[in-house]
Amino acid sequence: MKLGRRNFFGFLGQFPLWSASAAGASGAPAGEDYYDKLGVTKIINAAGTYTNLTASIMPPPVQAAVARAALNPVRLVELQKAAGDYLARKLQCEAAMVTAGAASALTLGTAACVMTANRCSIRDIPAEAAHLKNEVIIQKAHRYGYDEALLCAGIRFVEVETLAGYEAAFGPRTVMAHFYNAAEEGSISREDWIRVAHAHQVPSFNDAAADMPPIANLWNYTKMGFDLVTFSGGKGIRGPQNAGLLLGRKDLIAAAAANNNPYDGVGRGMKVAKEQIVGMVAAVDWLLSQTDEVMEKEFRRRAERIAAHLKDLPGLRTEISVPPVANHVPHLSIRYDQARLKISPRDVMMELRAGKPSIELNPSTGRATGASAGITTDANTIVVGVWMLQPGEDMIVARRLREVLVKSRV
Numbered sequence: 301m302k303l304g305r306r307n308f309f310g311f312l313g314q315f316p317l318w319s320a321s322a323a324g325a326s327g328a329p330a331g332e333d334y335y336d337k338l339g340v341t342k343i344i345n346a347a348g349t350y351t352n353l354t355a356s357i358m359p360p361p362v363q364a365a366v367a368r369a370a371l372n373p374v375r376l377v378e379l380q381k382a383a384g385d386y387l388a389r390k391l392q393c394e395a396a397m398v399t400a401g402a403a404s405a406l407t408l409g410t411a412a413c414v415m416t417a418n419r420c421s422i423r424d425i426p427a428e429a430a431h432l433k434n435e436v437i438i439q440k441a442h443r444y445g446y447d448e449a450l451l452c453a454g455i456r457f458v459e460v461e462t463l464a465g466y467e468a469a470f471g472p473r474t475v476m477a478h479f480y481n482a483a484e485e486g487s488i489s490r491e492d493w494i495r496v497a498h499a500h501q502v503p504s505f506n507d508a509a510a511d512m513p514p515i516a517n518l519w520n521y522t523k524m525g526f527d528l529v530t531f532s533g534g535k536g537i538r539g540p541q542n543a544g545l546l547l548g549r550k551d552l553i554a555a556a557a558a559n560n561n562p563y564d565g566v567g568r569g570m571k572v573a574k575e576q577i578v579g580m581v582a583a584v585d586w587l588l589s590q591t592d593e594v595m596e597k598e599f600r601r602r603a604e605r606i607a608a609h610l611k612d613l614p615g616l617r618t619e620i621s622v623p624p625v626a627n628h629v630p631h632l633s634i635r636y637d638q639a640r641l642k643i644s645p646r647d648v649m650m651e652l653r654a655g656k657p658s659i660e661l662n663p664s665t666g667r668a669t670g671a672s673a674g675i676t677t678d679a680n681t682i683v684v685g686v687w688m689l690q691p692g693e694d695m696i697v698a699r700r701l702r703e704v705l706v707k708s709r710v
């Protein structure tokens with residue numbers, strides 16, 4: 301594929317080296333380096349958009365929009381409303397709101413469904429919810445760590461495993477049907493999930509937090525018919541880490557907003573500051589100026605550069621693969637024979653972490669089980685997530701990997 305001139309420069313614009321928009325006249329960012337001041341280690345992120353690694357770096361135009369938003373006070377509700385209206389237009393859905401991450405969107409969206417089904421007050425959630433309609437239907441295989449965020453709205457789960465079981469699960473206490481978009485198991489399709497929920501006039505919610513790219517997913521699931529959809533703002537979208545998107549039906553978004561701050565509902569502690577609301581909107585603008593093809597090509601090139609630097613090591617093979625739903629970008633797998641390179645992938649990971657600069661490999665590295673969302677791995681495999689690397693860092697990672705593997709050669 302040939303890079304169009306506009307796409308090429310648009311893509312470069314995300315990198316600090318080629319943009320001065322968030323920098324002082326010298327090209328260095330303005331302000332004191334508080335990581336240095338606090339003694340906090342800056343890392344090279346060869347893992348991916350993991351929460352404990354602060355997920356992603358905002359592209360320079362987003363950083364600049366955040367800095368600019370810090371210059372003026374505004375009316376919070378007016379900003380929330382204007383940002384939501386703008387995002388709904390850009391993302392082709394009825395309504396939208398900026399939340400404090402996808403987990404917050406799960407709580408607020410669920411609270412919206414409880415409130416709408418019961419016509420109750422925000423103060424009834426979560427304490428009185430047990431006495432109200434509060435059942436959320438979910439596939440057993442879709443139960444996940446994030447479902448705590450739904451439980452915060454005072455709901456209880458009703459688990460189903462088959463389409464017949466799903467149809468039979470609706471009752472007078474049902475308020476919502478929840479779908480985990482990247483679940484690797486579960487026999488009921490998205491289309492059936494929506495169709496049956498709608499036949500019972502129950503809203504359906506899809507958690508697609510880590511499921512962009514492709515960019516079009518930002519409207520695919522609302523257009524498919526889900527009444528609510530969430531995306532994390534700080535993962536692939538590269539907005540502020542404490543921001544997220546709740547997209548969907550106008551009445552439900554309004555109910556979610558009623559449960560959010562500045563009102564004293566379940567979302568009072570989920571505040572998104574003006575800087576991050578603006579940052580979320582700016583990140584969506586930035587993302588919509590990119591293309592999946594150009595981004596994928598760049599990620600693949602990084603993976604290929606690292607692979608080329610290692611490929612002559614004895615008994616080592618590399619493979620580039622793209623997980624199917626979440627983190628749907630090229631990842632590099634490096635598989636080798638531990639009889640010939642006498643170090644385990646987990647120990648390689650520790651050495652890179654302890655080195656200077658400190659590098660974080662993908663947490664699926666060396667995992668026989670429990671790999672991170674859709675990534676295939678095993679006890680002999682190092683996984684490099686290349687998409688959050690900054691310019692030039694791919695070769696730093698390649699050189700460090702080579703150094704650690706070569707000294708373990710038998």
Ligand SMILES: *Cc1c(COP(=O)(O)O)cnc(C)c1O
Nearest residue numbers: 401402403446509510532533544
């Ligand atoms: C990351 C993630 C979340 C939480 O997103 P935050 O923006 O960090 O709150 C929720 N659900 C899924 C499936 C995720 O991958």
